Amino acid sequence: MTTNPQQRVVIVTGTSQGIGHAIAKTFLDNGDIVIGCAFSTLEKASQAQQMLADYPQQFHYHSVDVTQTTQIKQFVAGVAEQFGRIDVVVSNAGKNVFKGIDCEESDWAHNFDLNLRSHWYLAKCARPALEKSRGVILVITSNHAFSTMPGCAPYNISKRALLSLVQSLTIEWGPAIRTVGIAPGFIDTAGNQAWFDAHPDAIIAREKTVRKHPVGRIGRPEEVGELCLFLASGKAGFIAGTTIVMDGGRSAIMQDEDDE
Structure with missing residues (x-):
């Protein structure tokens, strides 16, 4: 297929819902071609x-x-x-595997296959095309990579490992390919709503979470999309090998008021 030279070819994984859907839509609104994928069949997406x-x-x-x-x-x-080309890869697919550190071996293996190995292998497969286009890889990790909560293993462990993946991709494949990580915090998605719903009172759980964010709210999926669009552009050409935390200031707090 012949593409417009002004249109980038962008792969986004996990586009059936949530953050991945918002990222895909942001690039589409920018005029790019987006090839999305997810586990769900089209009939269920x-x-x-x-x-x-x-x-x-x-x-x-x-x-x-x-x-x-x-x-x-x-x-x-x-x-x-x-x-005929790939310009940007947004490696986003994943899910919360909150089983605790005493999880079964099968949970551990599934988590690392989904939340770590898939990101590495996607980048590895896309490398030849990205080298030709001098493209960009964006790896979506999580603020759980930096600090976490009880019961969130092994998810948080794989998300921490993605920080090192971003560094290694940068130093071994640069300058032909630029790699950046993004670590969202609480984003208003169906997945996070399910976490609120797991509490005795979902409304109170949401309100308590909002109060713990200095910006006074949780994030919107489209904000992650806009950050991806910027990081994939030439304006961000000097940003590489690092993971940007977007958590509304949540990680800046040493102690929550409820804990004082």
Whole structure:
């Protein structure tokens, strides 16, 4: 497929909902071509269906299980063959595996396949195309990489490891490929709402969480999208090998008022 030289070809994983959906939409609104994927089939991904309707010439969707390296390899090869280039990879797919440090071995393995290995392997498969375009890799990690809560292992452990992945990709593949990490905190997604709903009173749980953020609210998915758009641009060309925390100032607090 011939693309407009002004249009970038952008891969975004985990686009069926939440942050991934918002990231994809941000790049689409910028005029880029976005090839999204998620575990869900298109029939079960209503937000992806809507993006296909709204951006029929720009958005493409594939069902990919990123815990399966063969599927990642086929997906990336298909994108490179169809479009002839890859300019940006936003490695976003993942989920909360909150099982605690005494989790079963199967939970541990699934978490690291999904929340760590998939990011490494996606970057590895996209490397040849990104080197040709002098492209950008954005790795979505979490503020759990820096500090966490009881019961959030092994998720937080894999998210911490992504900080090192970002560093290694930068120093070993630069300057041809620039890599940056993004660590969102509480973002208003269905996943975070499920966490609130797990409390006896979801409204009170949300209000308490909001009060712990100096900006007075939790984040919006589209804000993560806007940060991705900036970091993938030439304006951010000197930002590499680091992970940017966007958590509304939550990590700046040493002690919560409720704990005093």
